[in-house]
Amino acid sequence: MKTFLSAIQWMAFIIAGSIVAPIAIADVFHLNEIQTTGLVQRTMFVLGISSLLQALIGHRLPINEGPAGLWWGVFTIYAGLSTALFTSNIETLQALEGAMIVSGVVFFLLSFFKLIDKLAKLFTPVVSGIYLLLLVIQLSGSFLKGMMGIGRGNCEVNLSVALFSLFLVALTFYLTRHRLKLISQYAILISLGTGWLLFSLLDLGETFHRYEGPVFAFPDVLAFGTPIYDSGLMVTSVFITFLLITNMLASIRVTGQVLNDLGADNREYRYRASGYTAGINQILGGLFSAIGSVPISGAAGFIATTRITKLLPFIISSLFIIGASFLPQVMSVFAALPAPVGYSVTFVIFANMIGIAFSEFDRENDKHRTRAVIGTSLFAGVGSMFVPAEAFSHVPPIMVSILNNGLILGTLIAVITDQFSLARKRKMQTFKEA
Numbered sequence: 269m270k271t272f273l274s275a276i277q278w279m280a281f282i283i284a285g286s287i288v289a290p291i292a293i294a295d296v297f298h299l300n301e302i303q304t305t306g307l308v309q310r311t312m313f314v315l316g317i318s319s320l321l322q323a324l325i326g327h328r329l330p331i332n333e334g335p336a337g338l339w340w341g342v343f344t345i346y347a348g349l350s351t352a353l354f355t356s357n358i359e360t361l362q363a364l365e366g367a368m369i370v371s372g373v374v375f376f377l378l379s380f381f382k383l384i385d386k387l388a389k390l391f392t393p394v395v396s397g398i399y400l401l402l403l404v405i406q407l408s409g410s411f412l413k414g415m416m417g418i419g420r421g422n423c424e425v426n427l428s429v430a431l432f433s434l435f436l437v438a439l440t441f442y443l444t445r446h447r448l449k450l451i452s453q454y455a456i457l458i459s460l461g462t463g464w465l466l467f468s469l470l471d472l473g474e475t476f477h478r479y480e481g482p483v484f485a486f487p488d489v490l491a492f493g494t495p496i497y498d499s500g501l502m503v504t505s506v507f508i509t510f511l512l513i514t515n516m517l518a519s520i521r522v523t524g525q526v527l528n529d530l531g532a533d534n535r536e537y538r539y540r541a542s543g544y545t546a547g548i549n550q551i552l553g554g555l556f557s558a559i560g561s562v563p564i565s566g567a568a569g570f571i572a573t574t575r576i577t578k579l580l581p582f583i584i585s586s587l588f589i590i591g592a593s594f595l596p597q598v599m600s601v602f603a604a605l606p607a608p609v610g611y612s613v614t615f616v617i618f619a620n621m622i623g624i625a626f627s628e629f630d631r632e633n634d635k636h637r638t639r640a641v642i643g644t645s646l647f648a649g650v651g652s653m654f655v656p657a658e659a660f661s662h663v664p665p666i667m668v669s670i671l672n673n674g675l676i677l678g679t680l681i682a683v684i685t686d687q688f689s690l691a692r693k694r695k696m697q698t699f700k701e702a
Contacts, residue, residue, distance in 0.1 A: 271578075271580055271581050271584065272584070273454055273457065274453075274454075274574075274576045274578070274581035274585075275581040275582070275584035275585040275588060276457060276585070276588070277454055277456050277457040277574065277576070277581075277585075278330075278332070278570075278576070278581055278582050278584075278585035279585040279588045279589055279592075280456065280457055280460050281332070281456060281570055281614070281617075282315065282319070282332045282334070282585065282589060283312070283589065283602045283605075284460065284605055284610040284613070284614060285332075285334055285564070285566060285610075285614060286311070286312070286315055286334045286335055287308065287312075287602060287603055287605065287610075288607075289311070289334075289335035289340050289559055290304075290307045290308045290311040290335065290558075290559060291304065291308065291603070292340070292344075293307065293340065293343045293344070293347075293559065294307050294308075296343070296344055296347040297343075297347050297357045297360070297361060298357060299357075303491075305596060305599070305600070306487075306488060306491055307491075307557070307558070308599055308603055309485065309487055309593050309596060309599055310487040310488065310491065310556045310557055310558040310593075311335060311558040311559050312589055312592065312593040312599060313487040313556060313558070313589075313590060313593035313594075314487075314549070314552050314553050314556050314558040314559075314561060315332075315333050315334065315335070315561055315589065316586050316587070316588075316589035316590035316592075316593060317549075317552060317586075317590060318333035318545075318548075318549035318552065318561045319331075319332050319333045319582070319585075319586040319589070320583065320586040320587065320590070321545050321548060321549065322542060322545050322546075322549075322563065323579060323582055323583050323586065324583070325541065325545055326538065326541050326542040326544070326545030326546070327520050327537070327538050327539075327541065327542040327545075327563070328538060328541075328579070329520065329523055329524060329527070329567075329579070330523070330527075330567060330571065330576075330577070330578075330579050330581075330582035331519055331520065331523050331563040331564065331567040332563075332564050332566075332567050332570075332582070333549065333561040333562065333563060333564065334561060334562065334564040334566075335559040335560075335561060336512055336515065336559070336560050336561060336562035337515075337562075337673075337675070338508050338511050338512060338515070338562075338673070338676070339368070339508070339553075339559050339560040340559065341668075341672070341673065342364070342367070342504065342508060343364060343559070345668060346360050346363070346364065346501070347360065354496075354498075358492050358493065359493075359496065361492040361557065362492050362493045362494065362495055362496040363495075363496040363497075363498045363501050364501070365490065365492060365495040365496070365554045365555075365557055366495035366496050366497040366498065366501065366502070366554065367498075367501045367502065367504065367505035367508075367554070368505070368550050368551070368553045368554035368560045369495055369550070369551050369554035369555070370497070370502050370505045370506070371505045371506075371508060371509045371512070371547075371550040371554075371560060372546075372547040372548065372549070372550035372551035372552075372553075372554065373547065373551075374505070374506050374509040374547075375509060375512075375513075375543055375544070375546045375547030375550060376543075376544060376547040378509070378513070378543060379540050379541075379543035379544045379547065382540060384513060384517075384539050384540055384542075384543040385539050385540055387513055387514075387517060388517050388521075388537065388539045390683045390686075390687065391517050391518060391521050391683075392632075392686055392690075393628040393629065393631040393632050394628070394629060394632050394638045394641050394642065394682070394686055395518075395641075395679065395682045395683055395686055396518055396521050396522050396525075396625075396628045397625040397626065397627075397628030397629045397642075398625075398641070398642060398645045398646065398649075398678060398679060398682040399514075399518040399522075399565070399675070399678075399679045399682070400518075400522060400565060400568075400621050400622070400624060400625035400628070401622065401625045401646065402645075402646070402649045402650070402674060402675045402678045402679065403565055403621070403675055404618050404619075404621055404622055404625075405649075405650055405653070405674070406653060406674055406675050407618060410611075411611045411614075411615055411618070414607045414608060414610070414611035415429075415430065415433035415434075415437075415608055415611045415612055415615065416429065416430045416433070416608075417429030417430065417472075417473070417608060426472075428470075428472055429472050429473070429608050432466070432467065432470065432472055432608065432612075433608045433611070433612040436459065436462075436463045436466075436608075436609065436612040436613065437612050437615050437616065439459060439462070439463075440455060440456070440459040440612065440613050440615075440616045441616055443455035443458055443459060444456075444573050444574075444616060452574075452575075453574055453575060453576065454574070455573070455574065456570070456573065456574060456613060456616075456617070459612075459613045460605075460609065460610075460613050463606075463609040463612060463613060464605065464606065464609050467606045467608065467609050472606070472608070473606055473608075482596065483595065483596075483597060484594055484595060485594065485595075485596050486594060487556055487593060487594075488556070488557065489555055489556060489557075490555060490556075490557060491556070491557040492557045495554060509550075511670075511676050512546070512550075512560070512562050513543070513546075514676065514679055514680075515562045515563070515565070516542060516543075516546060516562055516563050517539065518565060518679070519562075519563040519564060519565040519567065519568070520537055520539065520542060520563060521537065522565055522568045522624060522628070523563075523565070523567050523568040523571065524537055525568075525624075525627075525628070526568045526571050526572050526624060527571065527577055529627075530571070530572070530575060530577050531577075532577040532578075542563070546562070546563075549561050565621070566614070566617060566618060566621070568621060568624055569617040569618055569619075569620045569621040569624065570617050572620050572621075572623075572624060573616060573617050573620050629642070634693070637689050637690075637693065640685070640689065641682060641685045641686045641689060642682075644681060644682075644685050645678045645679070645681045645682035645685065646678060648677060648678055648681050649674040649675065649677050649678020649679070649681065650674060650678070651674075652671060652672065652673070652674040652677050652678070653674035655671075655672065657672055660672050
């Protein structure tokens with residue numbers, strides 16, 4: 269029973285954090301209701317398969333796969349460029365299918381030549397900590413907007429929803445710190461269920477969309493048609509792959525460290541195996557016309573909050589998600605989760621990730637050096653988040669993926685400044701010894 273409840277809680281967390289991306293992408297590509305439902309179904313199917321593969325043959329850690337923010341950004345950028353580069357939105361989506369397949373091949377090549385293991389050495393504790401801080405900062409705006417009832421056509425703060433969200437955040441914090449382990453361990457599941465019920469009883473918004481369609485449906489293969497291999501998008505996908513590796517390595521390292529801190533069995537960091545599996549997952553994203561996935565760092569916050577460290581519940585939850593993806597009516601219920609409820613409950617998880625980031629900083633001995641790296645990286649990364657997307661309208665998409673993404677820009681600067689300061693420190697020590 270304990271394993272089953274843990275699996276359900278994992279499932280709720282994964283779906284709540286992943287359902288927004290396919291709905292948003294369907295909106296920018298003007299997909300109809302049937303096409304949108306199909307995209308949600310295929311995305312969840314791919315995420316379930318990807319999480320299962322990583323847990324069994326990849327990194328073998330309880331890290332959920334989610335729609336990669338980088339792919340989300342690329343989809344959004346090319347939705348605006350589709351009329352200029354392609355004949356229709358569907359043709360653009362066919363080109364994006366091809367881009368994800370190319371990304372999968374690049375993952376394979378980097379893993380085969382053991383380049384991922386070399387890249388992993390760049391992720392020192394200070395770089396991992398900066399990555400987590402930037403991730404939470406980048407997400408904070410979306411969280412607060414969702415908790416205030418802003419979104420889905422509403423541009424004004426809803427005070428009733430905001431007060432409800434504040435109450436639900438407080439309730440979730442209380443439950444996660446409850447003295448009874450049974451309550452604290454399943455606090456996320458309890459809060460989601462309680463929040464959803466109260467949201468409905470208080471009539472704060474729509475909580476269910478009636479679905480009319482088949483009871484069972486297998487996800488379509490190449491739903492948008494045969495992949496198109498556009499030269500410009502292929503170059504972009506190669507570059508995106510390197511950035512996806514950045515996300516993957518950070519997620520593996522941080523989650524592994526949290527598991528070690530909680531007394532879980534020490535596990536080796538299987539970066540190369542994870543790279544091969546990530547290649548399979550990107551190809552699956554292209555073949556099933558979904559959104560490319562990546563290991564989500566939020567898993568570290570989930571584990572730290574719930575203290576569910578075993579792999580079995582995570583594997584079962586992945587199987588549940590795969591099964592649910594065959595049932596469109598079930599997926600429609602999850603898609604109806606009120607945004608304020610999802611954001612309020614997961615707010616606690618991501619708030620805990622800030623503490624994990626500072627724990628990473630504490631692992632560094634040279635505080636003076638690391639403070640310089642932290643300051644430079646955060647200043648640049650956070651600053652880029654305030655630059656409006658319209659300012660990059662004439663910038664090549666490859667550069668937009670960096671300059672308009674504070675998480676990636678800040679992390680890359682962190683890697684560069686960290687390695688530069690380490691090299692300088694070694695040179696100074698060599699000079700003194702001489």
